[in-house]
Amino acid sequence: MESKKNATTIFQMPLHYPRYTKKDYQDMPEWKLDRLLGEYGIPMTGSLAYKREFAMGAFLWPDVVEATQYRANKSS
16 A cells, blocks of 8 residues: 555646636536646635536636626616
8 A cells, every 4th residue: 555645745736727708607617627726736616606616716817807797787
C-alpha cells in the first residue's frame, strides 16, 4: 500500500483564460462547468447555481460584469 505523503499533484495552467460572458455561464450545462473548473484544478461540489456563481466570480472581471449589467439596464 502506497503512502499518501509521497503523492504529488501537478497543476498545469490551461493555455487560454476562459472567454465566456455572464450569460454563457448562466446558460452553461453542469457537465461543462465541471469540466471548465476541473481544467483549472478546482474540483467543485454543490448545486449548479453555486458552481455558476463561483465560475462567474472566478473568471469574470468586475468591470466586465458591471458593463454587462449596465448595457442590459440601458437597453430595457
